[in-house]
Amino acid sequence: MRFFITLSYDGTRFHGWQIQPNGISVQGELQRGLSLLLRQEIIVTGAGRTDAGVHASMMVAHFDYVGELDCRQLAYKLNKLLPQDIAVQKVEQVSDDLHARFSATSRTYYYHIHTEKSPFERHYSCELHYPLDFDKMNEAARILMEYEDFGAFCKSHADVKTTLCHVTKAEWHQTSSFTWYFEITANRFLRNMVRAVVGTLIEVGRGRMTLDDFRTVIEGKRRTEAGESMPGNALFLVNITY
Secondary structure: OEEEEEEEEOOOOOOOOOOEOOEOOHHHHHHHHHHHHHOOOOOOEEOOOOOOOOEEEEEEEEEEOOOOOOHHHHHHHHHHHOOOOEEEEEEEEEOOOOOOOOOOOEEEEEEEEEOOOOOOOOOOOEEOOOOOOHHHHHHHHHHHHHOOEOHHHOOOOOOOOOOEOOEEEEEEEEOOOOEEEEEEEEOOOOOOHHHHHHHHHHHHHOOOOOHHHHHHHHHHOOHHHOOOOOOHHHEEEEEEEO
């Protein structure tokens, strides 16, 4: 039988979602906890692979297990066993043909920035101190929805079969006089894509790149022409739909 786990985590001390040979990972912690509780080796498959330092207010993973499970009790025991920076919201049995990664129809990320020094934003937001034209950045963000090939925002030498993604939402939102977040939804994301998109939008906001330049970057499909990759601590995976 197949089970879905919905969880959240603070990625600060993890080397990403995926198991790493020389670092702790969210996947590794989850597998360790499940294997201990279910007394057999359990392999979990996540809906995505967040990078080192990136957070998730919603992640979904699946695992297979032969036998009946008390899902509520398993979620309770997992939360007792897992470290404080990982929290399980629910465990549920699903159809055997559902796949946490391949059955997902969309994923949404938020990237947070703040433009004044703040002791309360520093861990989960990127501090910037130059003027930004958010109206122009939103104009550029809308351009993303006109394209499907985002090779310009894919980490160099990434092992991907295709750089095609279907972006359905891309917009900056203001939450206070000095805090903003960028929301982007797509059917799939390339490695490092969101942080590279944000870094390039920042170039537009600073007046260092025009809207035509932004189009040229996308159409050129070269990572070296896009903006810098922004720090991971300000990025959150916030929603996955099936």
